[in-house]
Amino acid sequence: MFGTLIKFFKFCDEENRKKFTGSIIVGIFNSLFMALRIAAVAVMLRGVIGAAIEGKPFETKTIWLSFAIMCVSIIGGIITRKVTSMWQCEGGYRTCANKRIEIAEHLRYLPMGYFNENSLGEITSVTTNTMESVGDVATRAVMMVFQGLLDTSLIIVMLFFFDWRIALVVLAGFGVFEFVNLFMRLAVKKISADKIRDDAAEIGKVLEYIQGIAEVKAYNLIGKRSRELNEVIDRRKKTLVKMEMRCIPVSNIQSLVAKLSGVSMMITSLYFYLAGTMALADCATMLVCSFMLFNALEAGGNYSALLRTIDIGVTKATKILSLPAMDIDGKNITAVPSELKNQPLIEARDVGFAYDKRKIIDGISLSIPENTTTAIVGPSGGGKTTFCHLLSRFWDVDVGKVFLRGIDVKDYSMDALMTNFSFVFQNVYLFHDTIANNIRFGQPDAPMSKVIAAAKKACCHEFISKLPNGYDTVIGEGGASLSGGERQRISIARAIMKDSPIIILDEATANVDPENERDLMNAIEELTKEKTVIMIAHRLKTVRNADQIVVIDKGRIAEQGKHNALVKQKGIYARFIDSRKEAVSWKL
Template sequence: MIRILKRLFRLMSQYKGRLYLGIALSMISNILGIVPIICGVWTIKLILDDSNGAAVLEPVYVLQLTTIILGSVLLRWLFAYIRATRQDSIAHEVTCAERLKIGDILKRVSLGFLQRKNMGEFTTAITTDLAFFEMQTMNVVNNIIDSYIFLAITIIWLLCFSPFLGGAALLAVAISTAGLQLIERQSRKNSPIRQESINEMADEIVQYVRGMAVVKSFKQEGVASDGLYRAYHKSKEINIKMERNFAPCDALHRLGLYMGTMAITCITALLALQGEMELYMAIMLIVYSYIMFNTIESANNSLHILEMLDTVAEKLQSIEDAEFIDKDGKDVSINQYDIEFKDVSFGYDSREVLSHISFRIPQNTTTAIVGPSGSGKTTICSLLARFYDAQNGEIQVGGHNVREFTCDSLLKNISMVFQNVYLFHDSIRNNILFGKPDASEEEIIAAAKAARCHDFIMALPDGYNTVVGEGGSTLSGGEKQRISIARAMLKNAPIVILDEATASIDPENEHLIQQAIGNLTHGKTIIVIAHRLATIESADQILVIDEGKVVQRGTHQQLVSQNGLYKRFISIREQAEGWAIG
């Protein structure tokens, strides 16, 4: 428990002043919490003394005791208010900071790290896990700290009255603590398993929803939902097993608390019967023992939640420990934009994709990359943008190794237009603004006009304020592609990568997109992956990739005169099975 509290406090270390203030106020509040009980018991003493003629119960005494009780209650309310306003927002602030931090981390790690994790893990971390952290952390921490401060004050108070009473309370706490340690051990063992099952459920749900169109079209709802049902069933079994494992430990913990209450009641009754303790004092101690152990029981019920918070914190830490791909990078500025691959090799896990490739792309020229599907064309572009790092060799941009750059300083020089365009669930204006967040309205419209998308945007009900569905689901493929070109045009980077930008586009949209691409690429260094002859035949250089190697290079005229892969591709054009040029 202490280990987990330390971890949570480290997460909230930026706000330690406010945390310590809350603990101090809690300590004072707990001391003040004893005052009404003492006053109540003192009132009983006065009533008993008055009834047996030992003293007269004066109204002034009742007024004084009532004033003291009211004062202590008001002070506790004031301290609770100060604590709530100063401390309770910490979890919300930490959660916001963690979400922003994770967003920055995901931007700076390699795509390999993202692919090693499943989508459900990131989804639950940023949404469910952090929402749980946000809602539970301060409640649980405050509950546990309050209760154990109350326990410490109570035991000290009992020891002052009677070593027997204090000893009984300590023995009960020791038995209860043994049960708690067993609970903590079980939680530490089972919480990661439970968290993994939650991640699996989230991943299955994401896949099921994203694949719904395929599921419906092939009428495979039952088959598609099998994985979802298995994940649900597995989660149920894990949770049931955890509860069964907790039951004996929880019973031991509660037994210690109940034994403590019984022991204090018996000892107090014996002392009162033997005349060693006044009746009013015995009543106070018995009542207080019930309050004390009920408070501890309530706090210890939070231990399950505390363990779950520990698992969340551990999961967040595993994401934050991810190695930045640009950890040694600097803010490099360049004024020339030639590109060079020197003996570059790369593979995914054990599969080699690129093998010792070398080529140079001079500034302000166009290079087309051609090859069969899976030959490594897109991987070349991914390495240039440093989505991954090459395992061997060197990639240079403007005479600098890409490893010298931070991701931001490298990517500010590169615009990318992909075949599969992703638009965010936001307005068209904001989707275009991704290219240049501080762009003016005039710049946005100019980019949209150059990308041949202004007219269809203005035809929409809300124009540039029209909100598109996630991924751009409310727009056609050609419309999404032109918006992505407008985004790249607004960025106005000196290097442009076009990865199958006109694939799967109808002829009308292709004509508009080709015009937009012409505006985008004017006077820039271009890498184009495409399968249409019209797109590649005018390139200054064509690289033919096969099985991760550059097997041919040259202009269109040079390559068609050679008896190689490129000539065979041209001869069968787009009918060749398995070809995707780029």
């Protein structure tokens, strides 16, 4: 138990760790104030019983003393409980908020291969359900478990000064209670891991179902997919019920032990009184205290079963944060040394890369001069997109080097490197935000005039202006409320706003209908003016005018040159051209 709490404390950042530490210190004072209730009861009972035995009138000052002690206990308890609750809530929720941000920042610098190996549901679950559980459970568990232990421990210590025999009885009850509590924590140890696993599986299956709903409908898979989703939801429900069913019996035994400990305290006190070794007033005080002694401990003990959830949640979050990120601590290079100005803008030297032991890029060397257009073509799965990702350091090469302006890309800080690249992908992702904010993504503080200017260059000002709220129209997540061509043009406007010297077009026109193609090509032409362009394309007219054409097949450069020269070679490129011409000649 203490190991889990220490683990959580280490997980917190320094500021929130101080809040938890402060809350524990204030919690000690809270326990002292709670213990004063026993003193108030003792003063009152001794006064009443003493006056009755001696036949004297009950003194008013005894009432006022007891009342004063009780007021100090209640007021002090309220203040300290409020402080501890506030600090623990702030520490718990801010820790989880900060860790979400830290995980998001860390994910930015992980190789893209990580996201291929791990499901979206797993990542989403850690940043949502898991961190939410840690925030909720940690705040309550730390508060209740620690406070229960503090309250009970302090009362036991005070009892040793009052009557060591009663203190030993209570200490024995405390030991039995903790022994049973250990069984509760062990009972939920495995099921807690199952709960976290099922949380991730449920989120993953829900996301898969929603994202693939078009395919599900098109192929009449609604029954099958619904059944799979229902099975995952049902499994998570059974896991949650199983967790509760494991906790309830042990929790009841734990509660019984607490109550029996109080009963033992009462019986022992009465025995000592009847044996003449304990005063009547002290016996009456012990009888009253037996009802309040284990209240805090019992509440904390029930929450301690949830500590395992904290442990697993912290472990999963820490696992993501400990994943080896790409080396991003390079130099913030903005100016190119004069001796490197004659170097190619981008150069790959004998680059190799493997994914899951499967070689994707195998010894590619390529120079790309500034302000030129390089078209990359080749069979599907040949490594075209992977090679472009290596140039822009979405992945790190396994062997060889990639240079930007004569400097190894690993010597740049990641942020400095990314200022040199803009991307337009085949599948555009737009955020659930206004169109204006999606366009100014590369320049968050850009004025509206620049946003509109970029939109006009990207040929999307006209259709944006027709939307209900113009540039302030909020589009659906992923841009689902726009057509493919409209999304592409907004992504081009975003790239124009970023104004990077290198543009990478990954089959940007592959899925565009003829009505949008003209506007899209005009937008691309505006984007690529006086830029270095690297394009992955399958359309003949976007390839034939490139300054150099590179054919990549099976991870190697199979052919390289200009359009006319490659056509004469009668190789892969020539067959590619013939197939494009044949496709264009088809008529309905």
